[in-house]
Amino acid sequence: MSKIWAATSLSLTLLLSACFAIENGEGFQQIAPGGWRAVFMFGEGEDAERIPVLFKSLSSKEVEKPRLLFYNGQDSNYADSLRFWGDTLFVYFEGTKNYLQLIREVDLMEGNYMVKGAAAKGADLPIKLYAKFSRPHRFKDLHMSPDYDINGNWALDILDKDENLIPGQLRLKTDKNTVYAELKSGITEKPIYLEGTIQKDQLRLSAFTGKELVYIAADLRDATTLGRAKIRYNQFEYACSAKKIKN
Secondary structure (H helix, E strand, O other): OHHHHHHHHHHHHHHHHHHHHHHOOOOOOOOOOEEEEEEEEEOOHHHOEEEEEEEEEEOOOOOOOOEEEEEEOOEEEEOOEEEEEOOEEEEEOOOOOOEEEEEEOOOEEEEEEEEOOOOHHHOOEEEEEEEEEOOOOOOOOOOOOOOOOOOEEEEEEEEOOOOOEEEEEEEEEEEOOEEEEEEEEOOOOOOEEEEEEEEOOEEEEEEEOOOOEEEEEEEEEEOOEEEEEEEEEOOEEEEEEEEEOOO
16 A cells, blocks of 8 residues: 555656646747748638748757747847746747747747737737748749849838838849848838748748748839739738839
């Protein structure tokens, strides 16, 4: 009887210890180190708009503490801190109250990007996202040669929801089908660096800094004109057009 009681007591102790660890935000605190691909979702089902970004999970062997590094073309942004609470991961960024709240496994995460005070009555706006380990591509490369050379500076005419004109500039640089971009406009406080693809006449760019999720989609109408263009900045979507600036 004493052996049975001892085994039962040990099991109960381990169970209570595990529960106590979860309650105190401890427990499983591992993320597969290496490359990840996250997809932010607007809408539901097949009609949902999907915005992909890439990041890397750095283990404690590479840095002092586990960190996430988000890639944005010629720029990159570290998450300021990671907080584990049971199977939930909270990801915070310096200079913003926006954060990620993710349910995680070793190689899979699912949750929301919480934009502070963006919804009605100042509530947080959740933007769904899914992330998978070891998915190196941002946008799928179909290896379709661009119809025109898009390298250079483009002048943007951006319309807000009240149809007020916001000027901007988009600098594009290509490496085969990969596109690196710098966006300057009145909708961002500072330049945003993006990365994406040009496939025939379709341009797609994305970036995630923690403070902002930015997405640009446009059709290349001719050598100097981008049409059917839009810019998404977190929960806001802006229509725009662009003309290439002659050197």
